[in-house]
Amino acid sequence: MSGHQPPPVVELRGVGLTYPGPPPVEALRPCELTVRRGDFVTVTGPSGAGKSTFLNLVGLLDTQTCGTYLLDGLDTGALGDVDRTALRGRRIGFVFQSFHLLNYRTAVENVALALVYRKMKRVRRVASAREALARVGLEHRMDALPSTLSGGERQRVAIARALVGEPSLLLCDEPTGNLDTATASSILSLLDELNGAGLTLVVITHDAAVARRGGRTLEIRDGRMTEQAVTC
Template identity: 80%
Template structure:
């Protein structure tokens, strides 16, 4: 049996924004994230966490180096193919939920599948299954305005995983939640990881970073591995 490639493989990847003067946001990084890992990335504001997320999420193009996603050389793709690859292999969860207020929870989740060649009934059924997966089967017809912060984040997670991505990228997923609700959302991420989903969480919160199995730190654009000892 052929061994599956890492989900993320970065080789000397960097990002510099053009000037004048040019600004180096991320210095050359070598990183492998294997299938089924739960990686957290910490660092102070302005350290390069967002630049790292944008590169791994195929939202920005690296200045140098190579990025293989599921073994696919993303640098060799045109913009259209990169966009398609991102939609197929990466799920995003953000701090601010980004839910449409006049669409039900199930409709919000189903929107992630709208560009796939599926009938509406199939999209809605998959959305229902994703909401069951995150424990919201009783809120499928609710509007976001009637949901708690934790429930809205669970809808956002369901939307991110409905397409069965190879990688779930979370940007400060607990930033708008109280401590108890944040812990519940992190427990959900751990459950998803336990059944094989590869997760990378960007956070400034060391309590959140503790929940990962592996932690990285970015300072001044430089990434380093951190032992989880706190």
């Protein structure tokens, strides 16, 4: 049996974040984590425990106050703001509880907007958006406005928008939080399919049933991250 493992997408080496005081607040205590290509990791914990801090750090929205964060082998701490923003745009897709769609833009236009800052002709942006929508099962709703879409369809548009740039990592923050049980199940099945096709997923959730969908589950309490009872 081969010992070969997929390459890491995310590596946290003693990464933590402390907000300055007084008094200082240790929002995420120094932790170690490796997320490899194709992993499906879920992150749980009570409100205020540090899940959002973790998401913001991994998503390059915040910068750690200690440790080293490697994304696809790149030391993110060595980058300036412009390069960090560019890296985030190329390598990370985001899906949130609220869909954040522009109501006056069609589904395909909403997805294509994610590529507007890339050096790509409009016709190619639209073609890529159509491919992404087809990937999430919305071939028949590409020209629909968000107001005419169901909640599940709107979340699928949001997922397509996150996928259109072909990211290394998809970060999802409570992706089923605004959906009924049946619709949530269909979105989770979609995430399973995407992961089965090789996409690396990190899903933040308070829902135990959603957490069980992952191949690995992290828990964050009081800023401390644990995995299978091993404290980071």
